[in-house]
Amino acid sequence: TTTTTTTKPTPAPTQAPSSSETPLVLVTMGSDSDLPVLKAGLDILREFGVPFALDITSAHRTPKYMMRVADEAAGKGIKVIIAAAGGAAHLPGMISSETPLPVIGVPVKATHLDGMDSLLSIVQMPRGVPTATVGINNSTNAALLAVRILGSFVPDYQEKMKRYQAEMEEQVIVKGGRLRE
Numbered sequence: 781t782t783t784t785t786t787t788k789p790t791p792a793p794t795q796a797p798s799s800s801e802t803p804l805v806l807v808t809m810g811s812d813s814d815l816p817v818l819k820a821g822l823d824i825l826r827e828f829g830v831p832f833a834l835d836i837t838s839a840h841r842t843p844k845y846m847m848r849v850a851d852e853a854a855g856k857g858i859k860v861i862i863a864a865a866g867g868a869a870h871l872p873g874m875i876s877s878e879t880p881l882p883v884i885g886v887p888v889k890a891t892h893l894d895g896m897d898s899l900l901s902i903v904q905m906p907r908g909v910p911t912a913t914v915g916i917n918n919s920t921n922a923a924l925l926a927v928r929i930l931g932s933f934v935p936d937y938q939e940k941m942k943r944y945q946a947e948m949e950e951q952v953i954v955k956g957g958r959l960r961e
């Protein structure tokens with residue numbers, strides 16, 4: 781006889797969980813030297829009340845651990861992965877190769893090449909292994925994109941995103957008005 785095991789998918793939450801709940805976003809980086817660049821993005825996740833987990837998973841220094849983290853993330857309830865790396869920035873792409881989750885890469889300006897090396901390492905993925913890429917050091921946009929993805933199935937996050945966009949628009953219009961005064 782053969783035994784079949786079925787994996788029960790983690791149901792998508794429909795309400796924004798409190799920050800003490802299971803992380804929905806995994807934010808990982810190639811080195812703790814990337815952390816200052818991620819600070820702005822972490823502030824955004826906190827502002828939107830998105831529970832997140834932080835880790836260091838280096839594609840080159842801890843390849844086995846990185847693959848394990850990528851392999852297990854979906855089963856732990858993670859919905860989006862943000863991965864930051866600089867230089868030969870293989871982390872986002874390698875994680876993307878091992879998980880079915882959306883992965884957002886943050887190219888970190890870490891070397892003498894002004895972050896162009898990181899950007900190109902992350903964005904030039906082969907067909908079949910999509911990895912979203914934000915601008916160099918732009919962890920803010922990585923976090924906002926993660927919130928938008930979550931907002932597709934968590935109405936609370938989508939409502940908060942609409943308010944964020946409305947406030948941003950208002951600020952620009954007010955500043956423009958001041959220039960005309």
Ligand code: RP5
Nearest residue numbers: 810811813865866867888890
């Ligand atoms: C990458 O190398 C890291 O993501 C970091 O941006 C860069 C430099 O790392 P450290 O030498 O500061 O640890 O793997």
